[in-house]
Amino acid sequence: MANELPSALKNAAELKEKFRVNKPLLFLDFDGTLAPIVEKHEDAAISEEMRDLVNKLSRVYPTAVVSGRGMKDVSQRVKLPELYYAGSHGFEISGPGNFLKENDEAQKVLPIFDKIEPVLREKLKDINGVDFERKKFTLAIHYRQVNESQVSEVHHRVSEILKDYRELLKADGKxxxxxxxxxxxxxxxxxxxxxxxxxxxxxxxxxxxxxxxTDEDAFEYVEDGLGILVGDHGNKTYADYSLENIDEVKEFFKLLLEK
Ligand SMILES: [Mg+2]
Known part of the structure; x- marks a missing residue:
């Protein structure tokens, strides 16, 4: 793999000891970490085995799932009611006991999303494979199924429209x-x-x-935290360790749970 981070699996014994001494809070991304990346974002699913592992881990470490997906979307996919869920990159957070926190400033921007969505749909309608996903606090435009030769055109058209909306910004994911x-x-x-x-x-x-x-914000910003990058996104990373893929994530969880 391209990144040169030490493997979390190979260093599992050392990490486990660190976790035993400083019992960590556990934050898990969803797509590409707990669930395989799929062609259509609506098909993403966590396996029973992974759900079971996360459930067991959450009894040892307070656990939250942090996702770019909408909060409801991600919590309904994980289906573990005792966890915290930070959706839309953290603009909305839910937890056990009806815990709910929404970003107040983001609330004010909601009407602008309603305004811009039809404009963008119209502007991109002649490009095949563009897939819109409206979440409460973000609007995702998926182009996994767009012909490679048209991807830059998608970016260009979106940027052109966003120029008129300073309340919004464009961020890129996979x-x-x-x-x-x-x-x-x-x-x-x-x-x-x-x-x-x-x-x-x-x-x-x-x-x-x-x-x-988008997980790099967590790797970089969080104090007293340890970051584990799954796979490689091709950019600079602030993570401390790596796991190659979801199977390795599972292996790592199993090692953490071993007595
Ligand atoms: Mg992800």
Whole structure:
């Protein structure tokens, strides 16, 4: 693999000891980390085995799933009610006991999403394979099924329209453009916020596992945290360790759960 990070699997014994001493809060990305990346984003599913592992881990470590997906979407896919879920890159967070937190500033931008979505649909309608996904606080434009030769055209047209909407910004993920509120909020800040909710006073150590460029905000921003990158996204990484793929994520979870 292209990144040169040490393997979390090969260093599992050392990491396990570190986790035993400083019991971490566990933050897990969804697509590409718990569930395989699929051609159509709506088909993504977590395996029973992975669900079971996450469930067991959550009894040892307070656990949150952090995703670019909408909060409801991701929580319905994982289906573990005792976890915290940070959706739309953390603009909306839910947890056990009807815990709910939405970013107030992001709320104000919602009408602009309603306005811009039909404009973008119209502008991109002649490009085959473009797939819109409206989440509460973000609008995703998937281009996994767009012909390679037209991908730059998709980016170009989206950027052109966004020029007129300073309240929104364009972020890039794997084969997806994420349009989100132009406010200072990302997965890393969501994790810091959750740490205050989940952690006890002397417990601030956290582990974040993710595969995408958007997870870098969590790797870079979170204090007293350890980052594990799944696979490789081709950009600079702030992670500390790596796992090659979802199978290795599972292996790592199993090692963590071993007595
Ligand atoms: Mg991901």
């Amino acid at each position: 084969k997806v453009i994420e349009i989100r509120p132009a406010i200072d909020w990302h997965k890393g800040k969501a994790v810091e916020f959750l740490k205050q909710q989940l952690g006890e006073k002397d417990q601030n150590f956290s582990v974040y596992i993710g595969d995408d460029v």
